[in-house]
Amino acid sequence: DQQVKQNSPSLSVQEGRISILNCDYTNSMFDYFLWYKKYPAEGPTFLISISSIKDKNEDGRFTVFLNKSAKHLSLHIVPSQPGDSAVYFCAARTNAGKSTFGDGTTLTVKP
Amino acid sequence: DTAVSQTPKYLVTQMGNDKSIKCEQNLGHDTMYWYKQDSKKFLKIMFSYNNKELIINETVPNRFSPKSPDKAHLNLHINSLELGDSAVYFCASSQDGRAVGTGELFFGEGSRLTVL
Numbered sequence: 222d223q224q225v226k227q228n229s230p231s232l233s234v235q236e237g238r239i240s241i242l243n244c245d246y247t248n249s250m251f252d253y254f255l256w257y258k259k260y261p262a263e264g265p266t267f268l269i270s271i272s273s274i275k276d277k278n279e280d281g282r283f284t285v286f287l288n289k290s291a292k293h294l295s296l297h298i299v300p301s302q303p304g305d306s307a308v309y310f311c312a313a314r315t316n317a318g319k320s321t322f323g324d325g326t327t328l329t330v331k332p
Numbered sequence: 333d334t335a336v337s338q339t340p341k342y343l344v345t346q347m348g349n350d351k352s353i354k355c356e357q358n359l360g361h362d363t364m365y366w367y368k369q370d371s372k373k374f375l376k377i378m379f380s381y382n383n384k385e386l387i388i389n390e391t392v393p394n395r396f397s398p399k400s401p402d403k404a405h406l407n408l409h410i411n412s413l414e415l416g417d418s419a420v421y422f423c424a425s426s427q428d429g430r431a432v433g434t435g436e437l438f439f440g441e442g443s444r445l446t447v448l
Contacts, residue, residue, distance in 0.1 A: 253434055262441070
């Protein structure tokens with residue numbers, strides 16, 4: 222049972238446009254949602270998070286939106302830059318400290 | 333200075349062998365983890381230790397045995413390696429795995445294990 226799903230394995234956008242990455246979850250007990258970014262041959266790095274009691278968190282070009290009723294979150298990157306090209310993982314965390322990851326979306330930003 | 337370092341980065345070995353992957357973090361974190369990324373790119377938690385105490389133990393074969401000599405180190409030993417163990421293994425740490433808060437993970441670069 223995959224509790225966190227990223228249904229789009231890949232996304233391609235033009236530089237300067239908006240990138241929208243989506244994530245769905247099934248477990249209502251998750252209390253934090255996080256996005257990680259991963260370059261080839263490196264470990265994932267934390268990007269941005271949102272608490273389950275909020276519906277939006279913004280950090281520079283990155284904004285995460287949470288729709289609890291739909292059990293859906295999305296990461297918006299605007300404007301997208303070629304350096305944003307990477308694999309993006311959505312993760313959901315319980316208060317016991319366990320983070321469950323989606324299977325990633327590969328973002329390609331074309332110059 | 334690397335925050336979470338794991339060795340070796342690459343490991344090629346024969347079926348049936350025993351191997352270890354070492355992990356060290358210099359962030360002063362209390363909690364360390366092992367994640368496995370298989371061929372489908374899915375990151376799945378295997379173990380978590382908080383201050384040398386095992387707190388998460390997912391359904392992982394007994395051939396996998398984590399060892400935490402102190403809170404800065406979490407090693408993974410694998411006995412009787414099988415073809416299906418081929419994957420990238422990531423070590424990670426967080427400030428406190430059970431605290432209220434984001435608890436973001438800091439990952440090492442990964443150790444690619446290939447079993448022939």
